[in-house]
Amino acid sequence: TEPLEKLMPIDGYEDMPLVPLDIAVEPLVSSISGIHIYAYSAKERCKNPPADDLTIDESASIMLYSMDSKFGNKSLHVILNEILKSADKNKLEPWLLYLKLFLTALSHLPSTRRQVYRGIKLDLSKEYPVGETIVWPGFSSCTTSINFVQSELFLGSAGPRTIFSITCYLGKYIGNHSYYSSENETVIFPPTQFKVIDCLNQGNGLHIIQLQEIQPCFSHLHAPVFSSISKKPSSKLTFNSVVNHNTKWKQRGVTLTKHHSRGPKPDCLYLPYGVYVDDNQTIYIADHGNNRVMAWKYGATSGQLIAGGNGSGFNGSGCETNQLNKPINVVVDRRRNHVFISDSGNMRVVRWPCENGTNGEVII
Template structure:
């Protein structure tokens, strides 16, 4: 925004509406991504019952926008951002105010009238480059008790920020007396909307809805002034669904180190990890003179678990995450928001809770947002990534009275196990992968650990991992948009997919996540961006 001496008082409410943020986890924001892109006039039509004058202000925004806006946006896309930045009386009838109120409510049905507008404005914002910078927000309240050091939390509404700390000292904002809380935020995904804002002289950075942060530190430098330092982090699940095509693409894997082999693969896989509606694959593999031209999977899948609406009954799921299938074709599911692992036998109508299910918590019989499951054959046990508790916990068989915390205090992205029972965990905070031996609390570094970066001996936010029969480790290197292969004992890795910048060409990846390698050495990557 502008300097502290040149501030429009209408900006205050957007920068200082932090106190309205709910202090709890809500359901992910989704559904709008399936809507078609329409004009701004069509996008706001469903909002008239909520904002009676919205069509008038949409007209003003469209007229103020250039016919050929900057940043390759269409006029409707640019105007959708401008409409968000506009303010009028009363404040609670402004678009930004009503939209953020809907985003912060537990009843996700209240978002449905906003779907067309969300599709339009998020399409516009995705075209703007993400800015890694420090920004500021503030409020004339003491919120220090709500933001203790080390706390992870989500701001569900869009967050308007300023790049100038002097703005917050202006009397129209925080001023210099009284109780006030200032947030300094290190963000990775800020959007500079100044060229599309109604107030184009303001250097406003907008953080998208459903951003997750961690409290790095707290300070009280003066009477009544509370400073809270935040850093943007990535949640283990998608809280705000991207508006771009979310089909999972399997990229070609250059030179996997297998003799006389070349592989080209593409795939389209449904986003639901449990109920697959469509899977189609074409691949061509040459190895030792054997050629497979095409593998065709069944076009239509069947529901094997859930499918009875969102909920916590035994026949329901609530945001299923990682899965595991045993030899009896029973499916084990990390039921994220139900804080449990549930087993679904083949052709069963309902599942059986085998871990957690005793409410969200950190006791040994509780889980907090589990995301991954692996099976340890040697010990006949399930190993669970208990993300909310920052731990890996083992459950022996289906006996909930016998648990063992294997690893604690780690911000893991992925977990896997090799044939000797060694457990591998990717650490997104320390940009490394470590290995644990059964019965040994020591952590052995096997990949990364040389700081955040894009050199071959570095990682940047490693997520999912896979270990092959030769103990080579495959790592989805999220922020470097590549997949790395680290051979056993290697000091650096080798790029086996991506590594050519973020993009959607066949030589690029965009925020890779899931990764596996089949028995032929073919690499499969979930390209989430």
């Protein structure tokens, strides 16, 4: 059943960085066995480029949510919704990175008025009095097809059943990104307030409850900030806020490289992430997918290796000081001639020389 109580808003995820899916699920690995495998599978199954101008990571976050793969005895969306409905919001902390990515993806999808349906194998007619206003505090997956809800695959034709017929205004159609695209799935954000319009007894154990979405007086969720991951899948380039005040801006940009691949080539990048621009217009790039940091001088056609490029190590265990694993950000201290790197996959911050460095120093 859907809890009817109003819960306090959720805080914390809005200040989290927007990171790739494999990093977003890392805090969940210890509590949800195998989630990194399903995250990888979701990313591999995504169309390239994804629909709706989403990045691959954004699209994959939706696909991971829609999967029915079992973690223990529950699907990921069931586990997440139980925590969202819980009074103990501390349980949500490991989910914040994923929640930031997932909500950003959903927010990029258009909101349209539509009629959607949701089915539950219970008689909930007495819990939804006509005229009452109720709240659904979790994410709610619905479909635009009432035939699917009534099919033997879902509710069937016998036993206690409730179909919610919902007029929604802010639902997000995720059919282009769902693991089960044929289900025509729409996700409704939490919390959503509804007015109960009618409750119809159809006989043979079936009740249809008509709901109409209304504007909530508060929101669990803050509007995500869309500045960290480029929306264009072909770019994958992100800009952090550390841009030197002498940087010269032009209305039309120049592409540093059109080549993207794994490997040591100096003119290629693979899933570039954070960047830093110094006084000389040299761009330092966290080449996330190649486990290295590159420096691209103004007007150059290839980059110079600054740090990493020697394999990845793994989660800080057994990794060497000459390795980086999925770096996501870089800051340059020109006065001391060092670069500071957020070595995300090895869960540390390292300092490297700006020039001719062969090893870094772990500082955090």
